Amino acid sequence: MSTTRPKQALRACCAAHTLHDGLSDLTYVLLPLLAQTFGLSLAQVGMIRAAHRTAMAAFQIPAGLIAERFGARNLLAVGTAMAGAAFVLLGYASGFWMILAALFCAGVGSAVQHPLCSTIISHAFPEAGRRTALGTYNLFGDVGKFAFGGLLSLLLMFGLPWQGPVVGYGLIGIATAVVVFFWVSNRVQNDAGDAQPAAPSTGWGIRNQRGFTALCLIEIIDSSTRTGFLTLIAFLLIEKGLSTGWATLAVPLVLVGGMAGKFACGVIAERLGIIRTIVITEVATGVGILAAVALPGIGTLLLLPLLGVVLQGTSSVLYATIGDLVEPDKLPRTFGLFYTLGSLCGIAAPLGYGLIGDLAGVANALTLIGIAVLMTLPLCAVLRLAVANEPHGALK
Numbered sequence: 001m002s003t004t005r006p007k008q009a010l011r012a013c014c015a016a017h018t019l020h021d022g023l024s025d026l027t028y029v030l031l032p033l034l035a036q037t038f039g040l041s042l043a044q045v046g047m048i049r050a051a052h053r054t055a056m057a058a059f060q061i062p063a064g065l066i067a068e069r070f071g072a073r074n075l076l077a078v079g080t081a082m083a084g085a086a087f088v089l090l091g092y093a094s095g096f097w098m099i100l101a102a103l104f105c106a107g108v109g110s111a112v113q114h115p116l117c118s119t120i121i122s123h124a125f126p127e128a129g130r131r132t133a134l135g136t137y138n139l140f141g142d143v144g145k146f147a148f149g150g151l152l153s154l155l156l157m158f159g160l161p162w163q164g165p166v167v168g169y170g171l172i173g174i175a176t177a178v179v180v181f182f183w184v185s186n187r188v189q190n191d192a193g194d195a196q197p198a199a200p201s202t203g204w205g206i207r208n209q210r211g212f213t214a215l216c217l218i219e220i221i222d223s224s225t226r227t228g229f230l231t232l233i234a235f236l237l238i239e240k241g242l243s244t245g246w247a248t249l250a251v252p253l254v255l256v257g258g259m260a261g262k263f264a265c266g267v268i269a270e271r272l273g274i275i276r277t278i279v280i281t282e283v284a285t286g287v288g289i290l291a292a293v294a295l296p297g298i299g300t301l302l303l304l305p306l307l308g309v310v311l312q313g314t315s316s317v318l319y320a321t322i323g324d325l326v327e328p329d330k331l332p333r334t335f336g337l338f339y340t341l342g343s344l345c346g347i348a349a350p351l352g353y354g355l356i357g358d359l360a361g362v363a364n365a366l367t368l369i370g371i372a373v374l375m376t377l378p379l380c381a382v383l384r385l386a387v388a389n390e391p392h393g394a395l396k
Contacts, residue, residue: 005185006124010133012183013117014140016080019176020113021141022148023083023106023169027052029149030090033162034099044096051100055107057343063112064336067119072332076116077181083109084173091167115335120184122323122331130323131274135266135316142259142312204337205330211386212325212334215318216341218278218376218383222314223342224349225373228365229289229311230254231350233304235362240297250304257308265313266320274324275384277317282376284310289370293363315342324387 031045040048067075086106093099117137125133152165206212230251237247261281269277288307292300319338326334357365 006133009120009124009184010137012180013121013137015176016076016113016117016180017137017141018144018147019080019173020083020110020144022144023087023173024052024056024110025145026148026152026166026169027103029152030162030166033156034093037162038093038095038099040096048096048100048103052103052107053343053347055104056111057340057347059108059111060115060340060343061333061336064115064119064332064334067112067116067332068329072116072119072123073181073184075112076120076184077177079109079112079116080180081109081174081177082106084170084175084177085109087170087173088167089170091163091170114339115332118319118322118335118339119331122320122335123328126323126328129270131266131269131317131320132263133266134320135263135269135313138262138266138316138319139259142255142262145255146259203330204334205327206325206334207327208325208386211383212322214379214383214386215321215325216338218379219318219338219341220345221373221376221379222282222318223345224353225285225289225369226311226315227346228349228353228369232353232357232362232366232369233292235357236293236366237297237300239362240300242297242301246297246301249301253301253304254308254311257305258312261309261311261313262316264309266316269317269320274317274321275380275387278314278383279377279380281310281314281317282373282380285314286370286373289366289373293366293370 027049031049034040034048035042035045063075063079083106086102086109090099090102090106093102118134121133121137122130148169152162152169155165156162233250233254234247237250238244265277265281268280272280285307288303288310292303292307295303319335322334322338323331353365353369356368
């Protein structure tokens with residue numbers, strides 16, 4: 001088997017990640033435009049956003065289960081086409097209910113992307129190079145978030161109506177689905193060539209229950225830390241005396257660092273091992289958040305890109321570890337479960353830490369976040385013991 005096949009699969013998945021994350025975050029730019037165009041209330045705007053995010057969270061596990069029967073490549077192509085068609089429909093929307101239906105369908109279509117792309121890449125790179133490959137894939141999601149929203153904002157500045165670009169993005173989505181279908185094989189092999197297929201595993205296919213549980217708990221803490229911090233950091237900067245304009249730069253600065261971190265942490269994990277890398281990034285995240293609270297406003301602002309490297313980068317390391325603990329034929333459902341945990345934390349953590357911020361102050365809430373992330377360290381010790389007998393050298 002040609003060694004170009006895994007690389008081709010990686011390129012297709014990077015394109016899909018760019019497309020889906022770009023479309024998902026495009027809604028942040030579109031919501032005020034939709035409200036202005038159709039006279040929507042803030043409650044209706046909230047319903048639209050909630051419908052999209054709920055659909056993405058709810059259909060990740062079903063997507064994994066369905067893909068095991070019909071093929072990850074096939075379902076990824078169908079979901080990508082569905083998301084693209086939904087944005088074409090959005091461009092022709094005539095009112096609230098049509099918008100709600102379009103973005104719900106877009107959420108269902110995008111739900112397939114994370115678990116199935118991660119599965120395809122894990123199959124394409126079963127051992128050497130998987131962490132770097134998944135780190136590269138993870139990076140392209142942030143590329144899509146910046147590129148799609150940024151281009152739409154630029155076009156709007158030149159007076160172009162929003163409907164045209166939205167339809168154009170939808171057509172790009174349909175074209176990406178075609179690319180996925182023809183570039184990805186339903187059975188992607190690695191450099192070792194064809195291998196005899198293993199007997200199908202049962203249940204969730206988790207080879208190491210203790211290790212997988214520890215990894216899921218680390219993901220819950222890491223995702224809660226990330227989303228909680230991104231929710232509150234701008235408010236902290238305002239409390240420190242920065243203007244609202246400067247404070248709104250906080251999240252983009254973190255994400256810029258995160259783009260580098262998602263790739264770099266995958267590469268570092270190839271060399272240092274999974275557990276060492278998680279320990280380094282989580283300790284650096286905790287120390288960085290506490291430093292952000294302690295520093296004056298400008299100092300915190302300058303720190304954010306560096307903090308973003310470790311805050312965002314750990315995710316690449318965690319995703320790449322699933323393949324070491326789960327049977328290959330059950331990767332779609334376990335990736336679906338893993339990403340669903342992250343999605344639920346993305347809903348619950350901002351609410352929980354926001355309530356703490358209301359009661360105890362933003363600085364205290366962020367201090368709690370910085371301390372809470374260190375709870376991953378004993379879980380790393382559990383993970384190390386659980387995988388002590390695993391053959392993969394990266395699990396160190």
